[in-house]
Amino acid sequence: MDIKQNFFEFYGLPEAFDIDLGQLSRRHLELQKKLHPDRYAHLSDQERRLSAQYTAYLNEGYATLRSSLLRAQYLLKLRGIDTHNESSTVMDPLFLMQQMELRERVEEAPQHADPEAELAALAEDVDKMMAPLQAEFCNEILAPEETSVNAAAVAVRKMQFLDKLRREIERLEDELY
Amino acid sequence: MAYSEKVIDHYENPRNVGKMDAADHSVGTGMVGAPACGDVMRLQIKVSDTGVIEDAKFKTYGCGSAIASSSLVTEWVKGMTLDQAAELKNTQIADELALPPVKIHCSVLAEDAIKAAVADYKQKQGK
Numbered sequence: 001m002d003i004k005q006n007f008f009e010f011y012g013l014p015e016a017f018d019i020d021l022g023q024l025s026r027r028h029l030e031l032q033k034k035l036h037p038d039r040y041a042h043l044s045d046q047e048r049r050l051s052a053q054y055t056a057y058l059n060e061g062y063a064t065l066r067s068s069l070l071r072a073q074y075l076l077k078l079r080g081i082d083t084h085n086e087s088s089t090v091m092d093p094l095f096l097m098q099q100m101e102l103r104e105r106v107e108e109a110p111q112h113a114d115p116e117a118e119l120a121a122l123a124e125d126v127d128k129m130m131a132p133l134q135a136e137f138c139n140e141i142l143a144p145e146e147t148s149v150n151a152a153a154v155a156v157r158k159m160q161f162l163d164k165l166r167r168e169i170e171r172l173e174d175e176l177y
Numbered sequence: 178m179a180y181s182e183k184v185i186d187h188y189e190n191p192r193n194v195g196k197m198d199a200a201d202h203s204v205g206t207g208m209v210g211a212p213a214c215g216d217v218m219r220l221q222i223k224v225s226d227t228g229v230i231e232d233a234k235f236k237t238y239g240c241g242s243a244i245a246s247s248s249l250v251t252e253w254v255k256g257m258t259l260d261q262a263a264e265l266k267n268t269q270i271a272d273e274l275a276l277p278p279v280k281i282h283c284s285v286l287a288e289d290a291i292k293a294a295v296a297d298y299k300q301k302q303g304k
Contacts, residue, residue, distance in 0.1 A: 086212070086213055100219055157212035158212075161217070164215025
């Protein structure tokens with residue numbers, strides 16, 4: 001194990017969007033066992049510190065790879081694009097208009113005759129929009145050309161908006177019940 | 178993080194929230210979004226024949242600073258000419274609301290929104 005490796009290398013997984021989540025969980029358990037603090041109890045302070053460092057890296061890696069959005073953002077980051085911290089606001093106007101309409105619908109959902117059904121329908125719409133973006137990202141990120149990486153970044157930015165929408169829907173669902 | 182009093186005031190009593198008919202030829206619509214936080218902002222202006230902004234409306238889905246920034250801009254641009262409105266700088270917004278560095282991007286969003294609304298109006302007029 002080496003924390004200079006990226007998360008995919010660390011987990012022994014191919015550097016791709018489409019990964020085997022079952023394999024990820026199994027690898028995570030294996031590595032966790034290897035790094036269990038009890039196994040290091042008899043070791044020096046320095047070795048224990050190192051083990052704690054590995055564990056922190058392991059947990060961050062697991063959280064990153066398990067989430068499709070974080071995994072996509074991470075793959076872009078490895079290619080030099082940080083869509084999580086950028087402040088560019090140039091987005092497809094039609095996409096933004098659609099986002100605005102969806103946010104309005106979400107906001108009005110609690111006043112809907114059947115809020116539960118409305119929120120479920122909205123969640124389904126968001127998932128339907130998310131799927132093709134993920135497929136697009138999956139293809140583009142495999143190609144090394146700059147245009148493909150940029151297209152992958154455009155897809156991730158849209159995924160970030162949809163993720164926000166999804167969390168907003170979940171927040172309202174929590175409030176309702 | 179603590180919001181300034183002005184941010185809280187605009188957040189709790191947002192000015193000019195609403196929607197105008199985007200198809201109206203005297204209305205300019207600016208739509209912007211911040212991918213990093215998923216915020217979306219719509220800012221609209223109604224312009225007189227003499228090129229003065231008569232009314233402004235906004236709707237923002239985002240944090241308090243984003244709402245306050247767009248609310249403030251709609252107050253400011255009323256009575257301005259298109260050129261004056263297009264010259265608004267995010268730093269003026271950030272200063273007025275005392276935004277902390279991590280929230281400066283919200284004022285940038287509002288500046289982009291008013292510029293987009295002016296551009297949309299000008300495009301409609303064929304100017």
